[in-house]
Amino acid sequence: MPEEYDVIIIGSGVGGTGIGSILAHAGLKTLILERNERLGGACSSYIKEGFTIDVACHYFSHCMKGRFGKILKRSGLVYKKDGKLGSDYIQFNSDLASKGRVKFKGRPGYSQMGFSTQSSSKSTPKPAESSDLDEKKTGFKKAEQKELISVIGNMLQMSKKKIRELAAREIDLKSWVNEITTNKKVHDFVAMMCGTFFTIPPRLSSASEYIICLQETVFSNDTGYPIGGSIAIPTAFAQGVLKNGGDVRTNANVTKIIIENNRASGVIANDEEIRGKIIVSNAGIKQTVLRLVGESYFEKSYVQRVKDLMPSYSAIAYKFALSKPLIKEDFAFVQLTQTKFGPLADKGEEKKAPMAASYLMPIPSNMDPNLAPPDKQLIIVGTAAPPFVKNWKRWADIYYQDILSFYPELEDLVEFVDITTPVDITNYIGKAGGPVEGTALTPSQSGKRRISSELPIEDLFVVGDTAGTDTHGVGTQLAADSALKCADIILKKYNKLISTLPRA
Template sequence: MLFNVAPLLDGRNQAGVILAVFLGYYIKRRFFTSKKRSIKWKNPFAQDSRSPLTPLVTEQEKRDEILKKAFTKQLATEHQWDAIVIGSGMGGLSSAALLSKAGLKVLVLEKHGKCGGACHIFKAEGYEFDVGIHYVGNLTRHTLNKTLLDQISDGQIQWALLENNFDRVIVDAMSPTQREYNIPSGRGVWKNQLIEQFPEEKKAIETFFSMVNKVTRQTKAWVMVKVIPIWLVKLISLFGLPRFLSDFYALGGRTLKDVIESLTKNKDLQLLFAYSWGTYGEPPNRSSFALQALLHAHYEDGATYPIGGASEIPYRIVPVIERAGGRVLMKAPVSQILTEDGRVTGVRVGNKESSAVDIFAPIVISDAGVHNTLMDLLPENIAKTSPAWPLTSAMKPGIGCLSVFIGLRGTAEELGLKAENLWVFTDSSLEDGFNNIFDGRTLDDVLYKPYPAFFVGFPSAKDPSWESRYPGRSTITVVSFAPYSWFAQWSDLTVKKRGDEYDSLKNAIGQQIIDQITHLYPDLKNAIDYFSVGTPITNEHYLNAKEGAIYGLEHGVERFSPKQASLLRPETGIEGLFLSGQDVMCSGLVSAMLSGLLCASSVLKTNLFNDLILLHKKVKAAAAATATAQSQRSKED
């Protein structure tokens, strides 16, 4: 015999094969078979809803009419709402926009005074700063992500490409042995460049990118467990089928550090494979290789930045919601999700009983995160009925984030700033520097030493509209991490009035980081006009981020296992309550937007993914036909 058939006759394997056949049949019926759509709701992707581009609106009053529309009882109760969305982050806005396009009247309620969640901007001393959007995988091409974003924004958001080398990694910064590596755009370009730089590591490099491709080809397996019944996920997991059937789970069950260290001992190469782990805030010894693979694929074709800044994103989505009769209201802190007989009936806005406003709707979508939703907004006896309840103790918030916002006198050209990002590391270790911070050492041990790693972006250099809006000025945004415990004692104090001790601490950290940046860019030292530091408790206040974790739930290996991935889904198991946002998928603008698509599909009980794909094919075909016609006319001329 050429092979042993005994294993195929084993009862466990037979059951596994039968289950695989059943699962394939279920998925085909559920996702690839057309269903008769409810007459009540429309297909939000029935037609291409992009409209001709309109000029960038720079008048602040006009923008504030959309981005700062404040809550009033009259506005909040002017309609009988079909759905209420808690939070105006990308997950909440994308859910609301899709449901609005389907014909629902949706009310979006935002605690902050500005719309957009991590897409909002703030202004200080004549400068404008983006707080959460630093770069996004190429949105100038006709990708599925681009089609989805266009359909919820009328195609009005324009994107600018960053430099071809959109990321620069600086190793051993502040040291005589400082080294620098560029991360280029283009399929296969970075792999070939790494082979040239590390010729003796060719096998390791080729294997790494082969593993990346295996994971990204199987991303559907990750999405599927969020929509098929949880009992079915448990059943297929019992037989070990996810790892057997999908490279996403086979490789995603390993930590990033484990994979990298199994491939190479070269410290610089190890760091380059993992340099961008700060994008999701989980060190390589805890994060899943699958997540890093998705990140590499996301930026393979380059990076882009929204023209007009991050607030263009909510500014262009809100009108889609309002056009269908919806509202997006700020300064509307939801204090409770209302329930009756185990089902959701609406929300309460405000904490004082005398002034609280109850607003009713049969559907409530929370973009506030799993912890905030289940632990703070729902009665505990109701929250515990959700299959996701165990996650409130099994999963912690991610690590706290620290930001430094720097205003500079001078243009990007004068200061030598480019449309790129820096990833600065004080050594070549994957995570040792941050382990020193988060292992419980005292502030004195780390405060006055070079900060171990941080991300540096130059928003003013990335945005082609910047110079016309803020002539003679430039900005830098820095993102890093810091323990929540460093600042927790001031968390209950009023923002901007937390006292001299708090200000001294955060400014000392910010100044240390600024000193490291001016070491890399000496000409910037005398150009600094303003700086401000945001700590984990800043994020907690403005973004409602538990313990300052702007990326939501921790992004550990278990999050990408079938079990936990299946529980992080739009359906909560509580009638009328759905989830959207980063916790449903993972960190990032595109992931949050896709969570909105998943959520709207669940609310409407239809397969919007299939509808989106059909429209995307039409859009691409039309674009190709237009390009061909233009090329033909050019030849004739």
């Protein structure tokens, strides 16, 4: 007889491990199946020559005060001390809100990343230091500085009612900014911020969703990084599954979801049949519908809707292991920004390989010194990349030289550099094109318009950054919100099943 579980979860990303931890704590016998040898999907890490290196380029907008903390709390993995949540399963360095900087190419020094407010209320933002937008550092003239402050101020002060009105208009971020200013430098700066959050340009991004995420990030004052690298997050959630009698398996490749009488009833993993009352896929909604289940089990209109979902751009990341520190300040990350922006290549323009508008450069070993050997430094430099490019070596070489133009001394410090392209990400996470967000946060794909986690087959759900109506957040926060809200759907729908389960 095949094994049987209450819940089988395909994939161990933040969404999969997050919902697994919650459901296991609720009493459901839970199994997580991960096809790779390490947990986490794109939110994972590996060890090489004494360095602990993230698979992708990560910096987290929320830690314990956000959705990670909510998952841990609902999983019974937290304690409260001095009014703050803590956990024996994971620790964050979350005192990093003031440690981000922007470096404009060819200009001296750094500008502080982001804006500060005088209190927890939504007061008018201002630069955290008087010299933040100094023309010598940024190229912004006084009038342009005022316009940029006006745009960011409007974002941070916008009421929930006005955000809902923006969502109803389905307006993109570029069009909304145009209602305030048409200044190109201001638009370029917004494009840099938007690319860091959503990995798509403002013309494609939902204005309302971007403002929600910016407000959450600024006012939570909880930006940070997990001790032990990105893999520490899914590892902590997986501990919640194991603590409550569940099972977590790596190198377990699911090739099929079993459908019987329009119900999901199990999976085939490594040619083995495993039965489950509830199947939750963290493999992406397209992968789930089109490959793991198959188009024939769905109505044509639903299949077409899934096919039409637009992913975000992918990314290319450079993981630099350095013999000594390049960044001697205690910065958590630096946003490397061009003085002149150009559009990312459109399909059919692969040969252009234009300069990236900006690069996000976290310094993980500044946030957790144990991620690099003593007196050495780990930095990761990532930028958005279109998924259609075939000759990634050429693009990688051009971007590498561009990164060196910000820090010419970098090359002499490199012990080794690992480069991750969209092809590598696709092979690792299994999502075509290697998108940073599987379903991009466009006006028609965000908020209440986002496709549901509950599929039109009984007992089948999808979590992660590809599905979840009314889910919000940047990157892993979006996946975590999907886990939280899908868990609510399941716990409500299967309340009778849960009430009959034996309690430890």
